[in-house]
Amino acid sequence: xxxxxxxxxxxxxxxxxxxxxxxxxxxxxxxxxxxxxxxxxxxxxxxxxxxxxxxxxxxxxxxxxxxxxxxxxxxxxxxxxxxxxxxxxxxxxxxxxxxxxxxxxxxxxxxxxxxxxxxxxxxxxxxxxxxxxxxxxxxxxxxxxxxxxxxxxxxxxxxxxxxxxxxxxxxxxxxxxxxxxxxxxxxxxxxxxxxxxxxxxxxxxxxxxxxxxxxxxxxxxxxxxxxxxxxxxxxxxxxxxxxxxxxxxxxxxxxxxxxxxxxxxxxxxxxxxxxxxxxxxxxxxxxxxxxxxxxxxxxxxxxxxxxxxxxxxxxxxxxxxxxxxxxxxxxxxxxxxxxxxxxxxxxxxxxxxxxxxxxxxxxxxxxxxxxxxxxxxxxxxxxxxxxxxxxxxxxxxxxxxxxxxxxxxxxxxxxxxxxxxxxxxxxxxxxxxxxxxxxxxxxxxxxxx
Numbered sequence: 001x002x003x004x005x006x007x008x009x010x011x012x013x014x015x016x017x018x019x020x021x022x023x024x025x026x027x028x029x030x031x032x033x034x035x036x037x038x039x040x041x042x043x044x045x046x047x048x049x050x051x052x053x054x055x056x057x058x059x060x061x062x063x064x065x066x067x068x069x070x071x072x073x074x075x076x077x078x079x080x081x082x083x084x085x086x087x088x089x090x091x092x093x094x095x096x097x098x099x100x101x102x103x104x105x106x107x108x109x110x111x112x113x114x115x116x117x118x119x120x121x122x123x124x125x126x127x128x129x130x131x132x133x134x135x136x137x138x139x140x141x142x143x144x145x146x147x148x149x150x151x152x153x154x155x156x157x158x159x160x161x162x163x164x165x166x167x168x169x170x171x172x173x174x175x176x177x178x179x180x181x182x183x184x185x186x187x188x189x190x191x192x193x194x195x196x197x198x199x200x201x202x203x204x205x206x207x208x209x210x211x212x213x214x215x216x217x218x219x220x221x222x223x224x225x226x227x228x229x230x231x232x233x234x235x236x237x238x239x240x241x242x243x244x245x246x247x248x249x250x251x252x253x254x255x256x257x258x259x260x261x262x263x264x265x266x267x268x269x270x271x272x273x274x275x276x277x278x279x280x281x282x283x284x285x286x287x288x289x290x291x292x293x294x295x296x297x298x299x300x301x302x303x304x305x306x307x308x309x310x311x312x313x314x315x316x317x318x319x320x321x322x323x324x325x326x327x328x329x330x331x332x333x334x335x336x337x338x339x340x341x342x343x344x345x346x347x348x349x350x351x352x353x354x355x356x357x358x359x360x361x362x363x364x365x366x367x368x369x370x371x372x373x374x375x376x377x378x379x380x381x382x383x384x385x386x387x388x389x390x391x392x393x394x395x396x397x398x399x400x401x402x403x404x405x406x407x408x409x410x411x412x413x414x415x416x417x418x419x420x421x422x423x424x425x426x427x428x429x430x431x432x433x434x435x436x437x438x439x440x441x442x443x444x445x446x447x448x449x
Contacts, residue, residue: 065122065149067092068159070107074295074445078117079304081129084136090146093161098292100162110159121145123158178278178329186233187242187261193218199258206246208264212253227254234259240280241332241384248385250416262331262384269379269386270357271327278329283338283383284448287346290326291445293319294353298443309443315360323353327380335383336419343396344426345446351392352434352443354380358389372405375435385417393433399425 067085069092071078085092097104097116111118111125119126124145126132135142154160190196195210195218212234219230234252237243243261245251252259263275297319301310314320330350338346358378365374375389387396394403395410400421402409411418434443 061089061091061146061150063091063149064151064153066154066158066161067149068120068161069094070097070103070116070118072096072098072116072295073292074298074302075116076298076302076304076444077115077129079299079302081117081119081132083304084129084132088136090149095161099167101168102166103162106159120159121149122152122154124148178276180277181240181242181279183233183237183240183242184277187237189222190215190218190261193222196261196264201258206258206260207266209246209258209260211256211258213255215259216254230254242275244384248416262381267379267381267386268377269381270354270361271324271330271380274328275331276328278332280332280334281329282342283333283335283346284342286326286329286333287342287349288447290323290353291345291349291447293323293326294349295445297323298445302443309356309359311356311360314356320360323357327357331381331384333383339448340422341448343420343422344429345448347392347396348429348432348446350380350382351389351397352432352445354378354389354392355434383420387417389435391417393429396421397426397429397433399423401425 067090069078069082069085071082071094073096082092082094095103097107107118108114110120111127113128115128117128117132119128119132126135126145135145190210195214196208197210199206199209199211215234216227216230219225219233220227223230225233231252231254234254238245238250238252238259241262243259246258246260261275263273265272297314297317300317300319301313302308303310335343335346355378358374362374362378365371375393377388379386379388379391381387390403390406391410394401394406395417400409400411400418411421432444432446
């Protein structure tokens with residue numbers, strides 16, 4: 001209900017809004033009162049009902065029909081579309097297709113599209129965000145659609161919001177559970193064995209290291225194993241990325257070659273420190289979990305145009321602490337055997353998240369040299385090896401090609417990371433990688449599918 005409380009036409013027109021909405025799940029009604037200025041072009045004070053599984057937004061407009069927005073978490077185009085509806089004062093129901101995956105087939109059938117958002121005014125399919133923006137410019141069409149939802153109940157062929165009880169569980173972001181790696185306890189015992197210390201080899205000192213022969217001798221003595229079996233266990237520690245040879249070779253040897261545990265490396269990587277004791281996961285599985293978490297972070301701290309990030313807000317959030325926990329698992333992720341599509345989605349998402357992580361930790365770079373340093377020194381440990389932003393872009397995604405200002409390829413022929421690089425470059429990454437500059441594309445996340 002609307003009641004004008006200031007009458008002069010030249011002055012901003014204020015309204016008192018009494019908005020009554022019915023909770024979809026429990027059936028109770030909630031009432032809000034608030035003010036907004038129509039002529040001053042101020043955004044109305046929006047309120048929304050948060051059902052356990054989706055949102056019902058209530059604005060100043062009383063409608064018989066309904067507007068449904070099918071969206072996914074963290075989608076910049078979805079955020080812009082919903083922001084436009086809010087600015088117009090149009091109430092709508094936001095159905096998240098990640099929580100209601102059963103709706104995807106219906107949306108595809110009704111629209112013929114696999115993109116989001118998809119917007120419906122009663123039974124009329126508007127389209128995506130670009131279609132909505134074009135409709136807003138067409139005042140005649142906009143008024144006709146508004147009249148329809150104000151005066152008409154949804155027809156039988158209009159899409160219906162899903163039953164809240166059918167929502168897919170979100171999984172929570174504070175619950176850390178994993179399968180413990182069977183070799184994690186052995187690594188703990190190795191730490192307590194006294195084998196790990198500084199070793200001199202010629203003029204070189206290998207800090208916090210142990211020799212392959214000492215390790216095999218220790219297993220034979222304490223675990224009563226044959227040397228061949230002890231050698232297999234040493235190789236498993238390398239393969240599972242608990243440790244590595246100091247020369248970055250991938251073979252464990254029963255001699256005086258030295259090895260070091262991964263978390264004993266003197267590394268400035270953003271995810272350096274304690275190593276994950278979880279069973280190492282495939283890149284596709286871990287990448288998808290990180291993607292979903294990044295979506296939640298973007299949804300909370302990304303601007304509606306997808307180009308600005310609230311770094312301070314992210315730094316103090318519980319979501320970011322959860323993300324830091326997951327970056328520990330990156331150290332031992334199994335990436336070498338991933339498919340091309342898995343590598344593309346994984347490394348694009350990690351690159352964009354790594355830029356944000358670096359900006360939170362060290363601040364954005366200023367000046368040409370600082371930007372060069374930023375992209376060449378901000379690193380993650382991934383699958384046992386360090387990757388700078390430059391390594392990910394030009395080494396992995398561009399199939400080990402020289403980048404701007406580079407005199408050689410990122411990975412040499414003997415570099416183990418060359419096995420991770422794509423076989424052929426993917427030119428479309430330039431529409432996906434976000435370097436943090438204003439000219440970069442909006443931040444998105446990508447899945448293998």
